Amino acid sequence: MDLYRERGFDQTTVAEIAERAGLTERTFFRHFADKREVLFGGSAALVELLVHSVTDAPDGFSPIDAVASALSAAGALLQGRREFARQRQAVITSNPELQERELIKMASLAAAVAGALRQRGATEPAASLAAEAGIAVFRVAFERWVNGPESRPLPEWIDESMQELRGVITAR
Amino acid sequence: MDLYRERGFDQTTVAEIAERAGLTERTFFRHFADKREVLFGGSAALVELLVHSVTDAPDGFSPIDAVASALSAAGALLQGRREFARQRQAVITSNPELQERELIKMASLAAAVAGALRQRGATEPAASLAAEAGIAVFRVAFERWVNGPESRPLPEWIDESMQELRGVITAR
Numbered sequence: 001m002d003l004y005r006e007r008g009f010d011q012t013t014v015a016e017i018a019e020r021a022g023l024t025e026r027t028f029f030r031h032f033a034d035k036r037e038v039l040f041g042g043s044a045a046l047v048e049l050l051v052h053s054v055t056d057a058p059d060g061f062s063p064i065d066a067v068a069s070a071l072s073a074a075g076a077l078l079q080g081r082r083e084f085a086r087q088r089q090a091v092i093t094s095n096p097e098l099q100e101r102e103l104i105k106m107a108s109l110a111a112a113v114a115g116a117l118r119q120r121g122a123t124e125p126a127a128s129l130a131a132e133a134g135i136a137v138f139r140v141a142f143e144r145w146v147n148g149p150e151s152r153p154l155p156e157w158i159d160e161s162m163q164e165l166r167g168v169i170t171a172r
Numbered sequence: 173m174d175l176y177r178e179r180g181f182d183q184t185t186v187a188e189i190a191e192r193a194g195l196t197e198r199t200f201f202r203h204f205a206d207k208r209e210v211l212f213g214g215s216a217a218l219v220e221l222l223v224h225s226v227t228d229a230p231d232g233f234s235p236i237d238a239v240a241s242a243l244s245a246a247g248a249l250l251q252g253r254r255e256f257a258r259q260r261q262a263v264i265t266s267n268p269e270l271q272e273r274e275l276i277k278m279a280s281l282a283a284a285v286a287g288a289l290r291q292r293g294a295t296e297p298a299a300s301l302a303a304e305a306g307i308a309v310f311r312v313a314f315e316r317w318v319n320g321p322e323s324r325p326l327p328e329w330i331d332e333s334m335q336e337l338r339g340v341i342t343a344r
Binding site: 103107161 | 234235236237272275276279297298300301302304305308309311312316333336337338339340341342343
């Protein structure tokens with residue numbers, strides 16, 4: 001991650017990453033399919049956590065409340081990895097191809113959440129709207145967290161951003 | 173567009189598109205940078221319309237109301253092109269690379285709308301949240317329009333989807 005920041009993502013080779021991490025290239029490829037995997041390898045776990053949290057939310061929860069509780073769970077998971085998240089964000093922001101990949105990741109998170117909401121009985125378009133709005137909140141909160149003071153935990157940013165969305169949508 | 177649907181986007185050559193349209197390849201390339209342009213060439217005009225509509229919305233409008241009025245203007249513009257939109261949607265749905273390009277287009281619409289909102293004094297994260305929520309509404313409404321009865325105009329779908337978002341976000 002330091003290497004991506006120092007030299008740029010495109011200019012960094014797998015050999016250099018492996019050397020910096022004290023691994024052989026072979027060991028690197030046992031853990032990561034390619035160098036983008038270092039940045040996006042956590043997506044599957046994040047999808048799984050969001051889907052499970054939506055599914056396990058109490059029966060009486062509205063779609064947006066089920067999404068909010070899933071985002072809080074994701075926030076708690078990521079909270080311990082702020083330094084990684086901050087560096088990852090800087091690498092992605094400086095590379096258009098990685099930005100596109102990040103967009104695709106966010107879209108697949110939203111699609112997975114919408115699917116989980118339909119599983120618990122939400123109809124369309126409510127499921128898609130709640131999921132997309134939730135992922136927008138997550139992105140905003142994530143960015144504020146990595147750029148904000150270290151002391152403020154991600155779940156708080158998520159709650160606050162969700163409140164702000166409610167305020168924005170209901171403003172007349 | 174018919175060719176993309178009959179043969180698939182990847183299998184269609186520019187020579188075939190030009191022939192079907194009664195153009196030389198040279199004339200085709202005078203109008204479109206490549207064959208994806210046929211599908212995405214309208215993006216710039218759509219961005220411009222959204223940005224102008226947000227900018228020109230009455231002073232008293234909240235960010236989400238400025239976005240809603242911009243989406244209605246975009247809906248009115250697209251209304252006359254339903255058959256093209258329907259076929260375009262089918263082509264994009266069947267091609268993962270085009271789906272990614274469409275995601276990137278939607279993200280750039282949202283970024284442009286957020287920028288226009290900041291220009292009229294909206295602060296962050298309200299500007300980004302209103303823009304992203306608005307684009308989510310637009311996507312949902314667009315899909316319902318192309319798949320729904322021909323008689324129902326896009327601006328109506330947009331208004332209804334915006335109401336549904338308000339309902340989703342405020343549900344407790």
